[in-house]
Amino acid sequence: MSATASTDGLILPSQMSTAAKVFAFATMCVGMFIALLDIQIVSASLRDIGGGLSAGTDETVWVQTSYLIAEIIMIPLSGWLSRVMSTRWLFAASAAGFTVASLLCGAAWNIQSMIAFRALQGFLGGSMIPLVFTTAFAFFAGPQRVIAAATVGAIASLAPTLGPTIGGWITDHFSWHWLFFINLVPGLFVTFAVPAFVRIDKPDWSLLRNADYLGIALMALFLGSLEYTLEEGPRWDWLGDPVIATTAWLAGISGVLFVWRSLSYAHPVVDLRALKDRNFTLGCFFSFMTGVGIFATIYLTPVFLGRVRGFSALDIGLAVFSTGVFQIMSIPFYSYLANRVDLRWLMMFGLGCFAFSMWQFSPITHDWGGLELMLPQAFRGMGQQFAVAPAVTLTLGALSPVQLRLASGLFNVMRNLGGAIGIALCATILNDRTNLHFYRLAEHLNSSNEAMNAALAGSGSNFGAWLGDSASASTAALRQLWGLTYREALTMTFGDTYIVIMVGFIATTLMVPLLKKVAPPKAPSADAH
Structure with a gap:
């Protein structure tokens, strides 16, 4: 891992061996992975966390919301802060702070302390995400840059996807505290490894004067x-x-x-002038839409499995696990094609897979489980890999090193905003369309409906034998009918929501030819930082 240090203590990318650059880059990817993983690692375990901290649903949801708010504020600040502190020390400080905040989250004594520590965790970990993007372009060029972009794109979409699976497994086998304690070892590793191997720039504290x-x-x-x-x-x-x-x-x-x-x-603090570049503007939009696809579907599928199927946290995690498996399987195919095929075509394929996946989700029924979800999630996994990775190269690949630092935060924050808006849109559709479908179904449930009358009579007889009271039996039968009707209305609404997302991805796919082809430089410049 040795490299020749320059007189000012820096080790420029051009002076590093390939093995040294790969190790340094992989170390930073570990930090990025745990920061992104923690967005969704609690999503399938909020009920357990709320129970452990004696908190209601309205309070428990802030365990996730506080992290997202703090992280989305920090991400665009990272470019400016990396110039002030240098990449190595900002990343190391972020990893150290994230690790301490994770320890505090696991030791939280009430819901208020948990929310405060989660906000701290999100804020301190937020800068690790865009720094990996900028460092990848500083370290690598040509075919190596394509592979690095594929790796970063895979982590950006894979980590949140695996969050519910890993979180559900941990909660089921250990306790919710270990959702946070698992960050301690990788966090400490990153804290000490990054300063030792990532010395590609130096701090400029004078920037604080004109900030x-x-x-x-x-x-x-x-x-x-x-x-x-x-x-x-x-x-x-x-x-x-x-x-x-x-x-x-x-x-x-x-x-x-x-x-x-x-x-x-x-x-x-954020270079909005980079939006003059057409590729960057379109790339931010594509980042926004992939955020919608990644986070909205991560939200929808666990909600469906929990509310309609009644799955446990572990069952939900296992059911959505196939998305990550198929994305990982797609990485070598993407890496092979990315050096031989126009990235715009690969991106169109990825966005098209997203749209096709949503279409396959749309006929969802109340008895769908992991087996029925596998094929739609397979296309979603492939779509994530083929849509996110080329967006990174096409959007950031043509920017100068200085622009790249200030603009990468904006590119990343657009993905998170897409996720936030996508989840909000899905939740609104679920609230509004469920009521509409329920009333439409209820219109047909009247005294002239012979099938309903027969079902109520059969249920009434069963409840009567159990309760011994005809009035109570009738009430119980009606409640059962209401529950079945609501379940079907909710299931139909999930299908509507997937259709809405599908339409958005079809429109996005058609916009890809507007991008200009980007040819990566043959070698990183010595003054890249």
Whole structure:
């Protein structure tokens, strides 16, 4: 792993052996993986966490929401902070802080402390995600860069996908505390390994003098308010709730002011001027849409299996596991084709697989389980690999090193925003369309429906023999009928939701030819940082 150090203590990528670069890059990928994994690792175990901390559903959901809000604020700050602190020390500090916050989450004594520690965990871990993207382009060129982009793209979509599976297994075999304690060993490894092997730039503390602190405050207010609005809006009737209405207005006003500040200030914290590049603008949109596809489907499938099928956390994890398996199987095929085929065609294939997967999900019925979900999830897994990885190269590959640092945070935050908006859209559709389907089904459940009358009579007889009271038996039979009707209405709504996502991906697929082809440089420049 040796490399020749320059006089100022740096080890430039051009001075590192391939083995050294691969090891350093893999070490950073470990940090990125655990930061992304923790977004969804609690999703299948919120009930257990709430039970362990004596918290209700409304409070427990903040275990996930607080992490997302804090992370989405930190991600776009990472480019500027890496210039201030250097890549090695920002990444090491993030990994150390994330590890300590994970320990505190596992030791949380009530729901309030858990929410606070999860926010801290998300904020401290958020910078590790975009730093891996920028370092991949600094370390590698040509075919190696394509493989690195494929790896980063795989982690970006695979880690959240595996979250419910790993979380469900841990909770079922150990306890919810170990959802956080598993971060300790990899977190400590990254904390000490990155400073030793990633020395590609040096800190520039003078940037603190001209920093856009007003822009940072406006961005934090904008992203935090927007994330809160999207997370809580579906549960509280959107603008019908005064708190949601307030945060929506705050997001809108601070968002406009943040854009104005970023375009007018000489040293913005996020380089919105990169949006002048057509590939970058379109790439941010594609990142947004892949976020919708990844996070919305991660949300929908566990909710279906939990509410309709009554699966446990482990059963849910096992049922969705096939997505990750097929994505991993797709990595070598993508890596082979990416050096031989126009990345735009591969991206169209990936987005098309996403759309086809949603179409296969749409005829879902109440008895679907892991076997029935396997084929749709197989296409989703392939779609994730073939859509995310080329988006990374096509969007970031043509930017200069300085632009890359400031713009990669925006590219990554768009994926998280896509996930937040996608989940909010899905939750809203589930709330509204379930009621519509229920009322339509209920219209046919009247005294003239002979099948219903026969079913009620049979259920009434069974309940009567058990309860010994005809009135109670009739009530129980009606309640059973209501439950069956609601189950079918909810299942039909899941099908509607998948169709909506499918339409979005069809439109996105048709936009890919607007991208310009990107030819990666043959070698990274010595002054890349």
